[in-house]
Amino acid sequence: MKVVAFKRELQGSGASRRLRNSGQTPGIIYGGTEAPVTISLDHNALYHALKKEAFHSSILDLEIDGKVQKVLLRDFQVHAFKQLVLHADFQRVTASEKLHVKVALHFVNAEISPAVKLNGGTISHVLNEIEIECLPADLPEFITVDLTNVDVGTSVHVADLTLPKGVTAITHGNDLTVATASIPAGQVAADAEAAAEEPKK
Numbered sequence: 001m002k003v004v005a006f007k008r009e010l011q012g013s014g015a016s017r018r019l020r021n022s023g024q025t026p027g028i029i030y031g032g033t034e035a036p037v038t039i040s041l042d043h044n045a046l047y048h049a050l051k052k053e054a055f056h057s058s059i060l061d062l063e064i065d066g067k068v069q070k071v072l073l074r075d076f077q078v079h080a081f082k083q084l085v086l087h088a089d090f091q092r093v094t095a096s097e098k099l100h101v102k103v104a105l106h107f108v109n110a111e112i113s114p115a116v117k118l119n120g121g122t123i124s125h126v127l128n129e130i131e132i133e134c135l136p137a138d139l140p141e142f143i144t145v146d147l148t149n150v151d152v153g154t155s156v157h158v159a160d161l162t163l164p165k166g167v168t169a170i171t172h173g174n175d176l177t178v179a180t181a182s183i184p185a186g187q188v189a190a191d192a193e194a195a196a197e198e199p200k201k
Helices: 013-021 043-049 053-057 185-197
Strands: 002-007 024-030 037-042 060-064 067-078 085-092 099-108 122-125 129-134 142-146 155-157 177-182
Touching: 002 024, 002 043, 013 024, 024 043, 037 043, 043 085, 053 099, 099 122
Parallel strands: 002 060, 024 085, 099 142
Antiparallel strands: 002 037, 024 037, 060 067, 067 085, 099 129, 122 177, 155 177
């Protein structure tokens, strides 16, 4: 994905406010061997890009003055109630340097799992993203969580995930729970009531 930015000479809150009033969003690029560079970006283009999941977990081509750099979106601030992006931070990416980044989880095959298909249970997503480490070339857009074999009373943990080649999950020593399968409390009560009403043979 490509992002076009412009070098920003003026700094400070007044300059940033004037930028936003003119439809631009202030930002910064940092990291690597070069000094940080303050930039401005087209607000509407950035606002719509932020709605795409891939924009948050892909290596981006950031163009400034005709020169393209590989970067990763590291942070952004949005106004509390206006549809306004206040600031964006990008980190330069080096091909040989491993990244630490959060990547979205995509859950598949819940409807064919024993928990749902055989037992009428529900699968709750405990995590929506996990932190990973990998080289830029190995960065996945998302990680798939296959729920095919999940049954009631069991959980899926980070250790159970099939990670793409070159990707390591960072769990800080804890095997985090990704999803759990259970039967809703209301259904348990209804089943118990139905069983109690059955005539004894």
